[in-house]
Amino acid sequence: MKVILLTRVDFLKQLSEGRLLQVYLFLGEERLFHEELLKSAVNKILPPEDQPFNFMRIDAGEIGLSEFIQNLETPPFWGGARLIYLDNLESGVSGIEETVLKGIGNIADGVYVIISALKLDGRKKIHQELQKRLNVVDCSKLGKADLPVWIKQRAEKMGIQFTTAQIVKITQRLGSDLLRIRIEFEKLKTFLGERTQVNDGDLDCLIPGAPEPDIFGLIDAVADRNPRLGLPRLEDLLNSGENEIKILATISRQFRNITAACEGRRQGLNPKLLASMLGINPYVAEKSFVQSGRFTLPELSEIMERLVMADYRMKTGQREPRLELELAVVEICTGKH
Incomplete structure (x- = not known):
């Protein structure tokens, strides 16, 4: 068909x-x-x-x-x-x-x-x-060739002018996460004030070249029930020098945000109100709202219980931290938590 x-x-x-x-x-x-x-x-x-x-x-x-x-x-x-x-x-x-x-x-x-x-x-x-x-x-994701076009059009709509080289930098630093790109452009627009042309110093200041560990990429993979994508992203985080307990704490914090967003959607809240209530970055609030659409509250409760169990096992030495973290990610991805 x-x-x-x-x-x-x-x-x-x-x-x-x-x-x-x-x-x-x-x-x-x-x-x-x-x-x-x-x-x-x-x-x-x-x-x-x-x-x-x-x-x-x-x-x-x-x-x-x-x-x-x-x-x-x-x-x-x-x-x-x-x-x-x-x-x-x-x-x-x-x-x-x-x-x-x-x-x-x-x-x-x-x-x-x-x-x-x-x-x-x-x-x-x-x-x-x-x-x-x-x-x-x-509403498919943009292809690699379409992303620079979207960035240029979105920036122009907001009254921001980038050079071609700057657009390449943005794709390298922010990837294809359109929500994050939109939030970063809103911050950049506020920073520029009446100016429209972005210089390289502006870009390096607000969208620095050193990427953060891709914790949202890991969360996306977990939310999509995709261990084949989740485990490599977890490996990337670990290989970048991140501590297992710190990664687990970050995952747990984001799932708490997702749970709050899930409940907030039921109550008619928007991401801006959620950010204010939780004291979190607007980008994190918007991302949490998007991700909350992939879970039910009972599922999120089970996931939080699994993360608490992982924290206990890692801190009490019941299981090697890396192995426990990998198992938790796989179990959450496969719904066997």
Whole structure:
């Protein structure tokens, strides 16, 4: 089956021209694209005063099937429009895909539905049918050749000018983490003030060349349940001279942030409020929000218990620290914690 994908530009054009379709599927592993397209849709469809009542964000792993159908069939409060965002479809409760297909035929007038999935299994008939019946928007990660173009366009949109050589430096120092790049550009914009042209001194000051150990890369691998990626990244951290207990403490701290973000999403908080409440860097808060979409609270509770056990075993000498850290990462990745 050949799936016809809308580009992000296609979706934004439909949105700006008032031609929004009733149901979309955001599909792809670049979470930043999901979040930015959703924000554009919310702000276009709903006036600020209506958003608390007519915007609903639902985790597919926690919603009841009958409750979801009921939400689709409920018209907007006080007229106007209503937007339902079903997140984490690939981690949804049993039967959610069939319920989506059943429900999209009975959506109330004025209700728009956006479904988000990082990836679907194209071999499954139900996933084939979803991609056939829904309007799929491509949210795939950027290819290596596309990253410099995205950086240049995002910088120009923010009023920042980079040379070609500086863009190369940014890709070397920040990699392909678009969320981190966006946060660093926001810091750079504040630093520049009225200036638009970045000089090499500005870049070296705010985006230094010595990379931090890739703890977020390790967390991403763990969140994706990918031990083949997680273990090499753990090895990189260890080989860079990082102490096992320090790495474990960093992983535990980030999973505490992810847990707080998961609970915060349920309460309607945004990353800025979370950063203020926890006293953490805005980049860490945004990253935690993105990563929290990959877990349920019960899963996070089990992971935290496994990390506490690892800390105890390492500090009491019950197991060699490197081995215990590797085992903890593998068990969390494979869901055997």
